[in-house]
Amino acid sequence: MHEFLTNLAVYREAIRQTFYIVLISVSVGGLLGLGLGLMLYATRPGSLSANRPVFVLVNLLVNVVRPIPFVIFLTAIQPIMLHTIGTTIGTNAVTFALSLSAAFAVSRIIEQNLLTVDPGVIEAARAAGARPISILVTVLIPEALGPIILGYTFIFVAVVDMSAQAGLFGGGGLGDFAITYGSQRYNWPIVYITVATIVVIVQAGQFLGNWLARRALRR
Amino acid sequence: MSTETGPVIEPAQMPDGVRVPGDVHVRLEHVEKTFPGRGRRGVPQTALKDVDLEIRRGEVFGIIGYSGAGKSTLLRLINGLEVPSSGRVLVGGHELTALGERGRREVRRDIGMVFQQFNLFRSRTVAGNVAYPLKVAGMGRDERERQVARLLDFVGLLDRAHDHPEQLSGGQKQRVGIARALATEPSLLLADEATSALDPETTGEVLALLRRVNRDLGVTIVLITHELDVIRAVADRVAVLDAGRVVETGSVYDVFARPRTEAAARFTGTTLRDRPSPATLARLRAAHSGRLVTVRVRDRAGFQTRLARTFLDHQVAAEIVFGGISELQERPVGGLTFELTGPDGAVDTALAALRADGVDLIEEPE
Ligand SMILES: Nc1ncnc2c1ncn2[C@@H]1O[C@H](COP(=O)(O)OP(=O)(O)OP(=O)(O)O)[C@@H](O)[C@H]1O
């Protein structure tokens, strides 16, 4: 316990880093994934703006990228990182990779939830003379909002999970703290306090997500 | 009905120079629709074959047909949700088949549509549903709110404006659907089985509302259904659709008082009971030895007196063994099946006399 108190500043910094990584990855990845997901949905054969080549391409890209384990993905995109953010290690590198990884996962969640929207409702919007883009934004997303919020909550939890691997690339964060100050020094209280912190973050996120989804679903 | 009271329309100048007479609101010319089969091995489905239709401004036009006859497809061609494989579709002077998707979208904003399953937006309130087409049309907020209130008042749901669709009954949902379809004050309303998900009483209410939409607002209504009762309650004219073809068109009375095709007769046979079914006929044969003849009831004055007198004159005994008379568009309609017995040849001469008099009669097969 004494050890933990002397490292309190490091612990605080680790929490800050985890929040930095997770919040940016979920927001950037969430937005990118939303775009990709809408594209997947809309260009699918028979859909609002069916476009086979675009669909096949995006679909393939998502299918190829999604199963790659995060650690390997992060290594594999290092050339792209060098080009865009100029580094392959540190908090920003990890955040960059996580954002991309989250985007692909989110795209499927968006696509799947939009597919469950009653086609009759889309027909009603089309009959009112709405454009495809407007139908996506003003009908499909609102109609599927509850499950979409739950999907984002799921992604939030997954990103917190993956962010723990950030330490491997000098990204800092709670995972890094638990290993460097905890397990490597056989300091179990530090490990457990860190685990508890992550559990609290995940629970809080899940609670907020459930609450928002319930409001969207009016249940 | 209200063709005379509808607004006077100048014959529209067509893009290609063709003129459409002012009283035609929707016209389909030689329309065919074939869907490509699903998947690589799918067989193409021909939903509509050589359909010609003219729907007049201000009328309620019914399209009746069994499941799979192509009714929904026909309706979706009228608002350009579907494009025909060949033929032309003209709506209010626009040739839909000459327009691109963007042009069709514009035309669609002047056409309302209601659905069997209501298709309300669950994420929006009642008011939000009605406001949707107005948002699409770019109407400003204040004006939109006034219009929504007016429409909800028209359908009698002003007090439910802030409820969500799942809080409403089926009939109320359909009234919201109708209010939404009328939001942009379209001149044409398409109703796809609008009452098929409702119980008989609620069906009556919704049909009465559609009648008001037609009479009070002068909106042309195209209504598709598989129920003759719906047609009888609201339609002025009707087309019978059978396996993708329009087999009969005319006033509801003409088509159903004297169906000329098997398809039309099948609809009337069950609801109007104007002819015995084969099973009934068999039972009648067992019980009666005379000749069985069905006479179609017409709304000519003294019709039955003349019938009775002709039978008397020829010393033919006429016993009514089956039938019924009901009302179609406020005119009597139905059929009476007689058992005719009399001296040699008398029945034949009596029947000949009736035929000469223009009586529509059918000798039931042995
Ligand atoms: N998008 C489509 N793709 C392929 N075939 C279709 C499509 N839409 C309709 N069809 C086919 O066209 C035919 C007519 O269908 P339609 O929905 O117009 O019939 P309907 O008269 O409205 O029937 P119901 O009373 O059951 O609604 C059917 O054989 C149907 O399978």
Ligand SMILES: [Mg+2]
């Ligand atoms: Mg249908």
